[in-house]
Amino acid sequence: MTPNTQETWIILGATSSMARAFARSVAQDGAAVLLAGRDMEDMQVFALDLALRGAILAEAHAIDMRDNTGFAPLIERAQQEEGQISVAVFTGSMPPQSEIDDNPELIHGVIRDSFTGPAEFLQMIAPEMETRGGGQVVGVGSVAGDRGRIGNYVYGAAKAGFHTYLSGFRNRLNRSGAHVLTVKPGFVDTAMTWTVDGMFLVASPENVARDIRKALRKKRNVIYTPFFWWGIMSIIRSIPEFIFKKLSV
Amino acid sequence: MTWKTDTHTGWGRVHSTTGELARPERQSALLRLTETITAPAIGMRRSYGDAPLNSDGRAIDMTRLDRIISFDPEAGLLEAEAGVQIGVLADVLAPQGWLPAVMPGTGFATLGGCIANDVHGKNHHIDGSFGDHVESITILLAGGQRKILTPGRNKDLFRATIGGLGQTGVILSAKLRLKPCVGDVIMVTEQRAADFDAFISLLDNSRATYSVGWIDATAQGNALGRGILEEAETGAGLVPAPKRAKSVPFNAPGWALASPIVKLFNALYYRRVPKTGRTLVKPIGDFFFPLDAIHNWNRLYGKLGFHQFQCVLPVDRKDDLREVLDLIARSGLASPLAVLKRMGPDVGDQPAGMMSFPQEGYTLAVDFRNRPGAEILIHRLEEMTADAGGRVYLAKDSLARETRIKSMYPEHATWCDIVNKADPEGDLKTDLIRRLDLRTAQ
Ligand SMILES: Cc1cc2nc3c(=O)[nH]c(=O)nc-3n(C[C@H](O)[C@H](O)[C@H](O)COP(=O)(O)OP(=O)(O)OC[C@H]3O[C@@H](n4cnc5c(N)ncnc54)[C@H](O)[C@@H]3O)c2cc1C
Numbered sequence: 001m002t003p004n005t006q007e008t009w010i011i012l013g014a015t016s017s018m019a020r021a022f023a024r025s026v027a028q029d030g031a032a033v034l035l036a037g038r039d040m041e042d043m044q045v046f047a048l049d050l051a052l053r054g055a056i057l058a059e060a061h062a063i064d065m066r067d068n069t070g071f072a073p074l075i076e077r078a079q080q081e082e083g084q085i086s087v088a089v090f091t092g093s094m095p096p097q098s099e100i101d102d103n104p105e106l107i108h109g110v111i112r113d114s115f116t117g118p119a120e121f122l123q124m125i126a127p128e129m130e131t132r133g134g135g136q137v138v139g140v141g142s143v144a145g146d147r148g149r150i151g152n153y154v155y156g157a158a159k160a161g162f163h164t165y166l167s168g169f170r171n172r173l174n175r176s177g178a179h180v181l182t183v184k185p186g187f188v189d190t191a192m193t194w195t196v197d198g199m200f201l202v203a204s205p206e207n208v209a210r211d212i213r214k215a216l217r218k219k220r221n222v223i224y225t226p227f228f229w230w231g232i233m234s235i236i237r238s239i240p241e242f243i244f245k246k247l248s249v
Numbered sequence: 250m251t252w253k254t255d256t257h258t259g260w261g262r263v264h265s266t267t268g269e270l271a272r273p274e275r276q277s278a279l280l281r282l283t284e285t286i287t288a289p290a291i292g293m294r295r296s297y298g299d300a301p302l303n304s305d306g307r308a309i310d311m312t313r314l315d316r317i318i319s320f321d322p323e324a325g326l327l328e329a330e331a332g333v334q335i336g337v338l339a340d341v342l343a344p345q346g347w348l349p350a351v352m353p354g355t356g357f358a359t360l361g362g363c364i365a366n367d368v369h370g371k372n373h374h375i376d377g378s379f380g381d382h383v384e385s386i387t388i389l390l391a392g393g394q395r396k397i398l399t400p401g402r403n404k405d406l407f408r409a410t411i412g413g414l415g416q417t418g419v420i421l422s423a424k425l426r427l428k429p430c431v432g433d434v435i436m437v438t439e440q441r442a443a444d445f446d447a448f449i450s451l452l453d454n455s456r457a458t459y460s461v462g463w464i465d466a467t468a469q470g471n472a473l474g475r476g477i478l479e480e481a482e483t484g485a486g487l488v489p490a491p492k493r494a495k496s497v498p499f500n501a502p503g504w505a506l507a508s509p510i511v512k513l514f515n516a517l518y519y520r521r522v523p524k525t526g527r528t529l530v531k532p533i534g535d536f537f538f539p540l541d542a543i544h545n546w547n548r549l550y551g552k553l554g555f556h557q558f559q560c561v562l563p564v565d566r567k568d569d570l571r572e573v574l575d576l577i578a579r580s581g582l583a584s585p586l587a588v589l590k591r592m593g594p595d596v597g598d599q600p601a602g603m604m605s606f607p608q609e610g611y612t613l614a615v616d617f618r619n620r621p622g623a624e625i626l627i628h629r630l631e632e633m634t635a636d637a638g639g640r641v642y643l644a645k646d647s648l649a650r651e652t653r654i655k656s657m658y659p660e661h662a663t664w665c666d667i668v669n670k671a672d673p674e675g676d677l678k679t680d681l682i683r684r685l686d687l688r689t690a691q
Contacts, residue, residue, distance in 0.1 A: 191273075
């Protein structure tokens with residue numbers, strides 16, 4: 001980004017703590033920020049916070065990944081801004097696997113929040129990004145998407161789908177000069193993981209945001225954050241299925 | 250998915266406690282959980298002792314509710330959620346010509362924690378304490394009712410909340426009157442004080458907006474009370490960006506801060522400043538929050554942790570202060586972290602809070618490794634403080650005894666009345682409150 005072009009960041013799932021840390025980081029560099037999520041009251045407070053930290057514009061927009069009626073108005077709003085349009089996806093939901101076991105219908109919501117909702121949004125905004133010939137996309141997936149584990153394989157499957165989607169989407173946008181970054185966080189200290197047992201090497205949302213910004217500068221395609229999760233996941237992926245199926249990792 | 254069992258400590262790490270913590274990230278989540286449960290709020294747990302602990306009970310960690318809600322750059326007024334850290338506010342505001350009017354020695358302290366302990370900073374002699382600059386407080390009372398407190402509308406509850414150790418309810422947000430600053434750098438003048446008398450006279454004669462003394466708590470005899478006075482004013486200009494903080498990755502071994510090492514360190518630290526003094530220009534954070542450059546520095550004290558003792562003695566009790574210092578120096582238990590500061594008179598017609606620590610005089614803060622002898626020494630220091638008409642700072646304390654503390658705080662009985670009415674079930678009590686039986690009037 002050259003100093004005099006504006007960058008407008010659409011932040012999907014703006015009330016999550018990772019999204020907050022990321023939004024603050026781009027606000028400090030003077031970006032315009034369009035927050036999108038369900039808790040309007042919360043996002044309105046946050047928009048002011050971002051403006052005071054340096055965002056040239058910060059607004060809250062109601063959007064629900066399970067209902068695409070909010071998608072088009074948000075995209076139209078972004079179109080009114082000059083310069084680059086960029087999107088960061090932080091949406092996702094992870095009900096405990098046991099609840100899903102009791103109520104299989106919950107699967108649809110998980111897939112919608114973590115994969116198909118944001119994918120639909122990205123499909124819709126892609127032509128505009130192509131026309132403008134630039135911009136960035138951050139798609140937050142998860143190490144859980146690298147292999148289905150007994151504890152959260154529905155969430156993992158949704159994230160795996162999202163990873164695959166992003167890989168193809170990267171190829172598409174690359175042709176017009178936009179960059180797509182897939183982020184696979186390990187354990188991050190958020191409301192989602194607050195009461196989850198057995199967490200280790202937990203990263204703060206601020207560290208994850210710093211890693212994402214760095215990866216964007218270097219035009220990385222896929223990152224693990226913190227970086228050592230690449231090693232951990234390489235090992236986990238290499239365990240043969242006939243052994244893996246007996247493990248409870 | 251809200252409460253998790255967690256084992257944690259205060260900053261001194263002497264006592265650890267297991268209890269249930271919730272850490273809401275949105276106001277709506279906080280309101281939902283306080284509909285049914287009343288529990289004390291905690292911040293960054295930068296209090297040294299047991300103020301932010303609730304053994305076998307519950308506490309609400311406020312650190313994720315950390316947004317700036319409004320800022321009026323003309324009037325210098327700011328409203329923010331209680332979990333915002335003071336250092337973050339300083340970073341955001343200084344380039345715009347403002348600072349939080351009072352900042353404690355760590356930028357990690359939250360707005361809520363600064364109110365609940367009515368903290369003081371390096372400008373107490375001019376600007377008073379944190380509570381002197383609070384315009385209003387939005388609080389969640391026991392039972393879940395939200396209320397706005399101001400000195401005009403409900404003075405008693407307002408003054409019971411400032412320095413009120415979280416006993417009136419959960420502070421949601423507060424509006425602050427800021428202090429203008431020239432820019433985001435600071436000019437610091439350092440000079441040596443050769444002994445106690447020299448130090449006191451430097452402190453008494455200082456005209457600087459910000460001043461703080463480092464004292465060599467190991468020096469004895471003629472050198473007793475020697476140290477370095479730092480005086481500072483904000484300024485504009487360019488200085489190298491602050492370095493990213495380093496971290497102490499694990500507990501240091503027990504001997505790391507043994508007496509001979511501390512003595513040697515202190516002697517070198519003292520000589521670092523030339524006899525004739527010197528002036529330096531730094532980023533503001535380096536002056537206000539010098540220890541924040543090293544995360545988890547409390548681990549340097551090893552796994553047993555450490556105590557901090559902080560007292561304030563009236564201006565006319567210098568001889569008692571000298572005796573306090575002498576006892577500390579002879580004990581051989583002090584660490585390099587020792588601070589001496591002048592506190593000014595109340596800036597209003599009364600202290601900001603009923604349980605506020607600051608009073609006019611000299612305040613001394615010294616860290617002690619948690620070793621045999623430290624407790625006895627601290628108890629003796631507490632006695633000497635009481636006899637000299639001084640006070641012990643509860644934000645730092647984990648050892649003090651009930652009756653003495655209550656008599657140090659003249660408005661304690663009134664405060665008790667108010668908090669017991671606000672929280673009749675005692676659901677907001679913390680370990681500190683129980684240890685000192687602070688909710689019972691003497
Ligand atoms: C290196 C260092 C330097 C320091 N220097 C100074 C100094 O110069 N001057 C000074 O005065 N203090 C100083 N302190 C002490 C520190 O400023 C106070 O202990 C402060 O209260 C810590 O804030 P916290 O957010 O960590 O609060 P915590 O320690 O987590 O909590 C402190 C108290 O506040 C209550 N509380 C916290 N948040 C809320 C809320 N939202 N609503 C209601 N109650 C709440 C808690 O119940 C508890 O009683 C220093 C501490 C350190 C570690």
